[in-house]
Amino acid sequence: MFELVFTRRYAMAHRLRGDPSGRCAVPHGHNEIVTARLVPVRTAPLDGSGNMVEPFERAKQRWHGWIDEAVDHAFQLGEEDPLIAWFAQHEPQRLPRLLITPGDPTTELLAVLLKAKLEAFLAAEGGRLACAAIAIEETPTNTVVFSGAVAEALPAGLGFHRWWGRADASINDLKTAALRALP
Numbered sequence: 001m002f003e004l005v006f007t008r009r010y011a012m013a014h015r016l017r018g019d020p021s022g023r024c025a026v027p028h029g030h031n032e033i034v035t036a037r038l039v040p041v042r043t044a045p046l047d048g049s050g051n052m053v054e055p056f057e058r059a060k061q062r063w064h065g066w067i068d069e070a071v072d073h074a075f076q077l078g079e080e081d082p083l084i085a086w087f088a089q090h091e092p093q094r095l096p097r098l099l100i101t102p103g104d105p106t107t108e109l110l111a112v113l114l115k116a117k118l119e120a121f122l123a124a125e126g127g128r129l130a131c132a133a134i135a136i137e138e139t140p141t142n143t144v145v146f147s148g149a150v151a152e153a154l155p156a157g158l159g160f161h162r163w164w165g166r167a168d169a170s171i172n173d174l175k176t177a178a179l180r181a182l183p
């Protein structure tokens with residue numbers, strides 16, 4: 001079985017309000033590296049002429065385009081974080097730069113949501129490739145790898161109707177919610 005492995009680096013900020021030590025509850029940042037492992041949905045021998053597993057340039061381009069444009073330098077916040085309301089009130093132009101997650105934006109959750117997003121992109125590209133695993137290296141000594149089914153890892157009650165299930169550039173669903181919250 002062939003695996004296609006792509007790696008991309010991005011900078012991010014987040015805060016984890018539930019961190020028992022309180023250390024991660026203050027906004028701070030990391031330079032992270034996300035690695036995606038893709039496998040062809042159907043296995044077939046190389047064809048003897050082109051000898052490529054799948055023309056994966058488009059899928060890779062879309063994925064890395066999203067990482068560069070949307071995820072890089074985004075501020076990751078849990079959807080209950082009052083900082084979201086602060087941005088909505090004082091700097092609403094920054095709302096598209098907030099990556100909003102159900103509960104704290106831990107690396108474990110991000111790995112699940114990024115896998116969901118990549119799967120949405122792959123489906124939109126014809127579904128010839130599947131994502132076998134996503135790895136997020138949060139520091140040179142800490143990496144989270146997620147290789148399971150997204151539906152089984154998402155917090156209970158969440159489906160694919162949110163940003164991670166859409167093959168678009170979104171990193172939150174704030175548009176309507178934030179506007180509703182504004183006076």
Ligand SMILES: [Zn+2]
Binds near residue numbers: 014029030
């Ligand atoms: Zn952190």
